[in-house]
Amino acid sequence: MGNDALIECIDGIIKKSKIDHRLQPGDYLREDGLYCCHKCKTPKQVEIFILGRHEKPYCMCECESKQWDIDNTEDKQAKWELNRDRWLDGEIYKEWKFEVDDKKSIKMSNAMFRYVQKFEEMKEKNQGLLFCGDIGTGKSFFAAAIVNELISQGYQACMITTINAVNYMTSNKTKADVSEKWQKLFKNSDLVVFDELDGERDTSFMTEQIYKLIDDRLKTNKPFIVTTNKSLDDIKNIHDMSQKRIYDRVIQVCHPIIFDGVSRRREKANNNFRETNDLLGI
Secondary structure (H helix, E strand, C coil): CCHHHHHHHHHHHHHHHHHHCCCCCCCEECCCCCEECCCCCCECECCEEECCEEECCECCCHHHHHHHHHHHCCCHHHHHHHHHHHHECCHHHHHCCHHHCCCCCHHHHHHHHHHHHCHHHHHHHCCEEEEEECCCCCHHHHHHHHHHHHHHCCCCEEEEEHHHHHHHHHCCCCCHHHHHHHHHHHHHCCEEEEECCCCCCCCHHHHHHHHHHHHHHHCCCCCEEEEECCCHHHHHCCCCHHHHHHHHHHHHHEEEEEECCCCHHHHHHHHHHHHHHHHHCC
16 A cells, blocks of 8 residues: 555545544643543543654544443343443442342242332332341341342342442532532432442431432332431431431432341351351360
């Protein structure tokens, strides 16, 4: 290929890059002269030096590249895993699936899986769930298992701790693309799980933000699941009006499920204690 043909090819690539990767409102020019994405802050241009020319064709930024991977993968399993990475705010959530359920309560296991089986009906009725009970009894596990199974069936479902949800929405340290991603997930997902409702700092600001979070999701007329370490009696007897407002909104659309029994965390800790003593010969 001669230089003229090569130059023509380069010009064609540059021209096409401007069509395929248009700048969006908010994209900005970095100090090094490259345009960057306003969401993920990564370059939307790449520098090339060829035949004495210095060019800056447009390219996909990091968030566009990730979305392209999701949109163009034909492998369903790979697509599910990509979605899990985006929609589950915590590595442990990705591991909690029905396949690894210890089935210590067959009745509870069956009930949780039945929610998935009946999800179209639950979605139509806007029927969510409130998992309440002591720590270590399986609330977060089953919530994550439901989300993972729904993702595997092609639904959009996400799970996040309540405190992280508020932080992503309000902290000025949160990147714009992260905040925007979760705002869209809270609004558009077929199911949202807010984990550890009572795990947040008890301040008037935090309480008000949690109320707004729950209220905004409720207004979408789409179901959500909430987990809390409070008992159902605790919830019924809340005297603090700001907390009462939150749980009144939750109970309006979330059916209470009581988790009881031996704490799996405590049981695991006891087993580890005995095993370590055995290893040490104590």
